[in-house]
Amino acid sequence: MEFSALKASMDTSFQEIQTRTTHGELPEIEQVNHFVRLCRQLHTQAPDEWADEAGDFAHMAEKLLQAVRNGAAEESVLCVESLNEAQTYCHRMFKD
Numbered sequence: 770m771e772f773s774a775l776k777a778s779m780d781t782s783f784q785e786i787q788t789r790t791t792h793g794e795l796p797e798i799e800q801v802n803h804f805v806r807l808c809r810q811l812h813t814q815a816p817d818e819w820a821d822e823a824g825d826f827a828h829m830a831e832k833l834l835q836a837v838r839n840g841a842a843e844e845s846v847l848c849v850e851s852l853n854e855a856q857t858y859c860h861r862m863f864k865d
Contacts, residue, residue: 772814779807783852786833790849793842801837805830819859826855 770778782804789796808827815823833848 770810775807775811775814779811782807787849790846795837795840795842795845798837801834805834822859829855
């Protein structure tokens with residue numbers, strides 16, 4: 770997948786997850802699995818300047834997946850909040 774298309778898919782997937790957690794619901798497991806796969810792919814394609822941050826982001830996405838698998842709604846919300854903060858930081862620091 771082309772890099773810009775990958776980022777767009779990640780953004781869409783993450784927005785869907787955020788919508789669920791904003792309403793206090795667990796995201797669908799398939800939705801989070803898809804997001805984790807996209808995050809892993811981004812990490813492998815990331816430029817060297819921000820590959821470490823992409824790896825950290827993928828790790829946080831995996832923590833979200835673990836929380837969803839465990840049915841931990843509160844932990845899922847916290848994971849999504851952390852992912853959102855990391856995304857905001859990365860978008861501010863590493864412009865395309």
